Amino acid sequence: QHRRCELFLFPPFCNTLNGLFLTIYRLLHAKRTFHASQQCSAPLPPLPEKPGQVRYGLIPEEFFQFLYPKTGVTGPYMLGTGLLLYLLSKEIYVINHETVAGASILAVLIYVIKKYGATVAAFADKLNEEKIASALAVKNDAIKDLETAIEQEKKEQWRVEGRSYLFDAKRNNIAMLLEANYRERLLTVYNEVKKRLDYQVAMQHLKRQKEQDHMIQWVEKNVVQSITPQQQKESIAKCIIDLKALSKSAHATA
Amino acid sequence: MAGRRAALKAIDWAAFSERVPSEQRAMFNALKTRSDALSARLASLPEKPPAIDWAYYKTAVAKAGLVDDFQKKFSALKVPEPVDTQTAKVDAQEKEAAKTSAEYVQASKARIAQYEQELQKLRSMIPFEQMTYDDLHEAFPETKLDKEKYPYWPHKPIADL
Numbered sequence: 001q002h003r004r005c006e007l008f009l010f011p012p013f014c015n016t017l018n019g020l021f022l023t024i025y026r027l028l029h030a031k032r033t034f035h036a037s038q039q040c041s042a043p044l045p046p047l048p049e050k051p052g053q054v055r056y057g058l059i060p061e062e063f064f065q066f067l068y069p070k071t072g073v074t075g076p077y078m079l080g081t082g083l084l085l086y087l088l089s090k091e092i093y094v095i096n097h098e099t100v101a102g103a104s105i106l107a108v109l110i111y112v113i114k115k116y117g118a119t120v121a122a123f124a125d126k127l128n129e130e131k132i133a134s135a136l137a138v139k140n141d142a143i144k145d146l147e148t149a150i151e152q153e154k155k156e157q158w159r160v161e162g163r164s165y166l167f168d169a170k171r172n173n174i175a176m177l178l179e180a181n182y183r184e185r186l187l188t189v190y191n192e193v194k195k196r197l198d199y200q201v202a203m204q205h206l207k208r209q210k211e212q213d214h215m216i217q218w219v220e221k222n223v224v225q226s227i228t229p230q231q232q233k234e235s236i237a238k239c240i241i242d243l244k245a246l247s248k249s250a251h252a253t254a
Numbered sequence: 255m256a257g258r259r260a261a262l263k264a265i266d267w268a269a270f271s272e273r274v275p276s277e278q279r280a281m282f283n284a285l286k287t288r289s290d291a292l293s294a295r296l297a298s299l300p301e302k303p304p305a306i307d308w309a310y311y312k313t314a315v316a317k318a319g320l321v322d323d324f325q326k327k328f329s330a331l332k333v334p335e336p337v338d339t340q341t342a343k344v345d346a347q348e349k350e351a352a353k354t355s356a357e358y359v360q361a362s363k364a365r366i367a368q369y370e371q372e373l374q375k376l377r378s379m380i381p382f383e384q385m386t387y388d389d390l391h392e393a394f395p396e397t398k399l400d401k402e403k404y405p406y407w408p409h410k411p412i413a414d415l
Contacts, residue, residue, distance in 0.1 A: 162273030
């Protein structure tokens with residue numbers, strides 16, 4: 001059993017009082033078993049926040065509770081006083097220089113702990129808090145990164161689903177190109193045929209025009225040629241007579 | 255492609271544009287401009303050329319038989335449709351794309367499953383306050399100190415401290 005052999009391991013120079021207190025402690029704190037002593041796959045319970053309660057920094061609370069039913073509240077104090085007086089009177093504990101030294105050290109220690117204990121504890125707690133906070137930050141960042149990665153993957157999958165648009169667009173382009181080419185060909189045929197027919201019509205018109213002009217010219221030339229000098233003199237004389245007659249009639253009216 | 259008019263499928267360019275990732279935006283814009291140019295060209299061409307007024311030409315043209323000849327040849331003429339060589343390639347591309355995208359989606363799903371697993375592990379971790387060092391090494395194997403490789407404290411290269 002662990003408890004018995006621990007006692008024998010103590011160095012023999014150690015105070016037997018210390019040993020007494022430790023055995024009492026072990027007797028009273030049997031409930032928190034040493035977990036590695038048997039195979040246990042259950043997860044550990046979380047570590048307690050506060051240490052065991054002690055009175056006067058030395059004596060565990062369980063001791064007082066243990067004696068309470070038999071001796072009430074003052075029981076342990078009477079036991080303590082009696083023990084102390086016994087030790088002093090029988091000179092089992094001898095008062096010497098060490099006593100004074102010990103007492104002063106104790107006094108200074110108690111003063112310092114009472115004054116600065118809280119701040120030192122807060123400082124140590126803050127260090128611990130910082131470590132835990134940084135670990136927590138790492139964990140939270142990892143969680144966030146994973147979540148964004150999952151979202152990205154889902155988005156990419158959604159994108160991939162839209163690939164049909166691309167191929168529809170390509171096929172549409174091809175169809176449009178073919179259709180446009182076909183229409184262009186039809187249009188070219190029509191234009192060419194129309195051009196040729198219009199050319200024929202235009203040629204005919206032009207020929208007609210030229211023939212007309214030529215004929216008119218020819219007629220005019222012949223007429224001018226056919227006017228002989230005799231006829232010219234006669235026509236001029238007639239014109240003069242006509243003019244005189246006209247002027248006479250004009251005089252008469254005016 | 256049977257028949258002169260393969261029906262042009264209406265494409266929702268807005269929805270298409272949404273799915274394009276930013277790296278391929280330039281290619282998408284090029285495709286869109288080309289598509290728009292083609293559809294503009296198609297719209298500018300009439301579906302059928304206007305009919306030639308044979309009666310007028312018969313009376314107008316004096317040469318005998320020319321117009322009749324033209325008319326006969328014109329109605330007998332069959333304009334060949336442009337042959338479609340590319341749609342087969344596009345269909346092949348589409349099949350390829352279907353295959354590769356199926357693979358990609360598979361791989362993506364595997365990745366998602368992996369991420370989900372890690373997320374589950376991280377979420378169900380005990381809080382750091384209640385962990386022992388053994389628990390920490392279980393949860394994050396990279397924190398475990400390699401005591402075989404570095405048998406002396408601090409069990410990791412000094413530069414890593």
